[in-house]
């Protein structure tokens with residue numbers, strides 16, 4: 001097992017019950033779900049040589065509300081039709 005310093009940090013989504021946190025792993029391209037809250041975790045990575053499979057595991061920090069609002073803007077930009085964007089006063093910068 002590799003020994004990295006500093007410990008890698010990865011951002012995650014807290015579930016609706018505030019009981020689990022889920023990260024998208026860029027190494028093995030799957031979701032890894034852990035117990036509640038931010039902090040240090042043993043990696044669930046499926047790739048033996050993953051940068052997260054260290055003696056320290058990884059540190060998970062939940063996405064902030066500002067992070068999530070950016071995702072929301074990007075998702076709405078992709079899924080709304082032009083007519084819906086017009087009706088909702090949605091433009092490239094978001095809602096007016």
Ligand SMILES: [Zn+2]
Nearest residue numbers: 025028045046
């Ligand atoms: Zn992984």
